[in-house]
Amino acid sequence: MSTAFVVGATGAVGSELVKLLADSTKFSKVVLLARRSVDAATGDKFVQKTVDFEKLEENSEDVRNLDVAFCALGTTRGKSGADGFYKVDHDYVMSAAKLAKENGVKQFILVSSGGADETSRFLYIKTKGEVEKEIAELNFDKFVIMRPGLIETKREEFRFAEAAACVLMKPLKLFSNRFSSSAAEIAQAMINATQTDDTGKQIWDNVKIVEEAKKYSA
Numbered sequence: 541m542s543t544a545f546v547v548g549a550t551g552a553v554g555s556e557l558v559k560l561l562a563d564s565t566k567f568s569k570v571v572l573l574a575r576r577s578v579d580a581a582t583g584d585k586f587v588q589k590t591v592d593f594e595k596l597e598e599n600s601e602d603v604r605n606l607d608v609a610f611c612a613l614g615t616t617r618g619k620s621g622a623d624g625f626y627k628v629d630h631d632y633v634m635s636a637a638k639l640a641k642e643n644g645v646k647q648f649i650l651v652s653s654g655g656a657d658e659t660s661r662f663l664y665i666k667t668k669g670e671v672e673k674e675i676a677e678l679n680f681d682k683f684v685i686m687r688p689g690l691i692e693t694k695r696e697e698f699r700f701a702e703a704a705a706c707v708l709m710k711p712l713k714l715f716s717n718r719f720s721s722s723a724a725e726i727a728q729a730m731i732n733a734t735q736t737d738d739t740g741k742q743i744w745d746n747v748k749i750v751e752e753a754k755k756y757s758a
Contacts, residue, residue, distance in 0.1 A: 541568035542734060545603045545645075547636045548612030549578045552691060553651050557610060557727035562586070564731060571602050573636075593628075596635040600643055608647040608734050609640035612727075622663060629667050637675045646681040649730045654689045654746055676741050684733040689746040690720035721746055725753035 544561070548554040549572045558580045561570050571587045572578050573596070581588055589602050603609070613636065615628040633650070640648055650672070658669030672685055729749040733742070744752065 542566055542607040543569040543571075544608035544610060544734075545571040545573060545606055545640070546610045546612070547573050547632075548610075548614065548651070549574050549581070550576065551612055551614060552723040553726045553730075554610075554612035555580055556723045557612060557730060558586075560724075560727050560731055566731065566735060567608075569606070571606065573599055573602070593632045593635060596632070596639050600639065603639060603645065604643040606640075606643075606645050608649065609636065609645045610649050610730055611636050612651045612730075614651065617663065625663065626667055629664075630671055633671050634674055637678055641678045641680065647684070647734055648675060648678075648680045648682070649684045649686070649733055650675060651686045651688070651726060651730070654687045656685075656687060682734075682739050683741045684730075685741070685743045686726055686730060686733075686749055687743060687745050688721045688726050688749055691726065692720055692722040719746065721749050721753070725750055728753040 544567055546554060546557060549558050555578070558572070558578055561567055562580065562583050562585075568585055569587065570585055571589060572581055573589050573591045575590065575593070577588055577590070587602070589599060591599055611633055613628060613633050615625055617625045620628060637648055652672055653665065653668045655665050656668035656672055657665050658673050660666040660669060676683055726749055729744060729752045732752050732755055733744065
């Protein structure tokens with residue numbers, strides 16, 4: 541069985557990931573690095589650590605020589621402002637990646653975004669692209685990038701545009717899995733990605749995420 545740590549465990553995808561890890565027979569130990577406790581983390585395999593993401597390096601001992609790092613950190617510009625968004629989606633993500641690399645973690649599984657492009661003039665897409673590039677340069681044994689489309693989930697805060705898009709996308713999804721995926725599907729794909737023999741950098745687009753999530757394996 542494998543060991544792992546998770547950052548972003550309180551978000552939409554991260555919370556689903558914790559639920560799946562709780563039932564998974566593939567992982568014997570999961571360290572959660574979060575600002576607050578995670579209610580779904582029940583069972584002896586979980587170790588919860590309250591962290592300051594500005595000083596994440598202080599948690600080196602907590603993640604040393606684990607097998608996998610799962611990163612589902614993220615916020616929005618609307619919620620945090622441009623500077624706050626960049627701090628979370630770039631700076632904190634990179635801190636987690638460097639923490640993993642410096643402490644012997646072999647696999648890094650990242651939730652990014654469809655269309656991620658470091659040359660884009662749009663902050664969201666550009667930031668996601670920058671992070672993908674910079675983590676790739678750390679040379680993990682396995683680096684899997686999840687690039688979902690629209691993420692279907694229930695959020696604590698209501699986002700009108702996202703809710704409207706989900707309604708409009710549902711008929712399309714009957715014919716194609718290209719446009720959207722659920723938070724649970726992304727989380728399952730993240731776990732399944734750790735079980736393949738593939739190495740190096742890999743990009744899983746929305747179609748592959750949905751397809752791989754169907755290959756459920758506890």
